[in-house]
Amino acid sequence: MNLESYEAAWRNQAAPTPADLARRARRAHRGRFLILGLATVNTLVATGVAIANASFSPLTLALPLLALGVLAILIRRQLHLRQAWRQSTEAVADALHLSLREVDQELTSQKTLGLYAALTVPLFAVLLYQLHAAGKMNQNAVFSLSLMLAGVYLGNAARIWYRRGQLLPQRDHLQRVIAQLR
């Protein structure tokens, strides 16, 4: 069999069932919007009830804060999606370059965060030592604060290390695909 017969087989392929595809897409979107809609309505109703009863419990304050948090997440996600959409509608070569730039930018920001931590750790150590030497902090307070700071820094370091582990193979992959453009 020659390549032409393979090409003919390809072009004779029957179209997929479009009704099923459309139905699946509709269902996925309907589910997502239903969950978001219900959460928003629930929050608004609960806030309204709490305000009407003039019961200023921590819950009354927490609910609008929660709604604001959800709003912030949605806006952030929307902005990210806009960027993703822009990439997805570019020509493939341009989109690949945009993706590589995005990955490089994130790697740079991770590196900056790491450097910032490397600079601030000795600063905090000196600061704690000085406070203790001046009698402003007792041994227990120094120990507690050091433990808390160590936890925060270790958490950040783990996050940076994990993210770099994800980004570096992506950068290599993108560079490899972009090299195919030449």
Place this chain on the structure above:
Amino acid sequence: MPTPPRLATFEAWLLQNGAILHKIARAYATPTDRDDLHQDLLLALWDALPFYRAEAQPQTFIYRVALNRALNWTRTRRPHVPLPDLPAPTRDTDQLDQLYAAIAQLPELDRSLILLHLDGLTYAEIAQVLGLTETNIGARLTRLRQRLKEMLT
């Protein structure tokens, strides 16, 4: 004329060009991941639909969106061990399976190029989708077709 609603356009596009998404999913994903990628491509198309401007053919736009998403998908996925597919016993399907298997062995960008060529896009349209020059595409396709011939014989 009023702009057609998003869903109506989406459905019309899927009716006319739905096979494109299947082909791309098959070329870029292993049989186990194919449905995931296909869903992803559908969502990408839905998301990108408001950004469609009529200066390009819908087919070209769909290819752009789907290929970008497929390439993006391959970079964020860990490689999986492909499972054997179960082909239906028809002559055309056998040929297609062999062709897809050959395409899957090509580098990512060459896969896009051969998919576009097999779907009968002109060099100008391929250039529009991939962002390469027509001369470059011509040269690459000659090389690619030769390579495919060797792989399939």
